[in-house]
Amino acid sequence: MFTFQYILKLWRDAEEFKPERFLDSPVDFKGQHFQFIPFGSGRRSCPGSAFPLITAELALVNLICYFDFALAGGARPEDLDMTEAPGIVTPRKIPLLVVASLAS
Numbered sequence: 001m002f003t004f005q006y007i008l009k010l011w012r013d014a015e016e017f018k019p020e021r022f023l024d025s026p027v028d029f030k031g032q033h034f035q036f037i038p039f040g041s042g043r044r045s046c047p048g049s050a051f052p053l054i055t056a057e058l059a060l061v062n063l064i065c066y067f068d069f070a071l072a073g074g075a076r077p078e079d080l081d082m083t084e085a086p087g088i089v090t091p092r093k094i095p096l097l098v099v100a101s102l103a104s
């Protein structure tokens with residue numbers, strides 16, 4: 001049974017925003033590594049996973065290409081509170097406020 005406490009043990013500094021933890025990591029999303037299974041695992045895993053992988057990348061690339069982003073109110077990345085709220089899609093407890101401006 002996956003509990004939040006169990007997941008905290010699987011990741012170092014689990015509650016900190018460290019996307020670089022995935023760089024050069026053997027952990028991937030394809031259902032073999034149970035600490036990270038966004039599309040489930042096994043025979044009932046998501047058959048549609050290819051679609052969001054491509055479209056999410058496309059959307060993200062377009063946002064990064066056309067906008068500059070800054071944290072609202074001059075907040076610093078290291079001060080972000082990454083606490084999660086309960087829910088099916090694991091929302092943030094405190095909303096992330098960013099200011100987007102057209103890239104120069």
Ligand code: HEM
Pocket residue numbers: 037038039040041042043044045046047048049051052
């Ligand atoms: C970011 C997008 C998506 C995420 C995170 C996601 C995630 C998941 C997860 C976690 C499951 C349950 C797997 C399990 O029970 O072990 C699932 C099942 C499923 N997903 Fe997705 N999914 C996404 C998009 C899609 C899309 C775009 C489609 C179809 C075009 C799709 C079709 C399905 C179907 C049919 C199942 C049921 C599979 C079964 O029970 O055999 N999903 N998905």
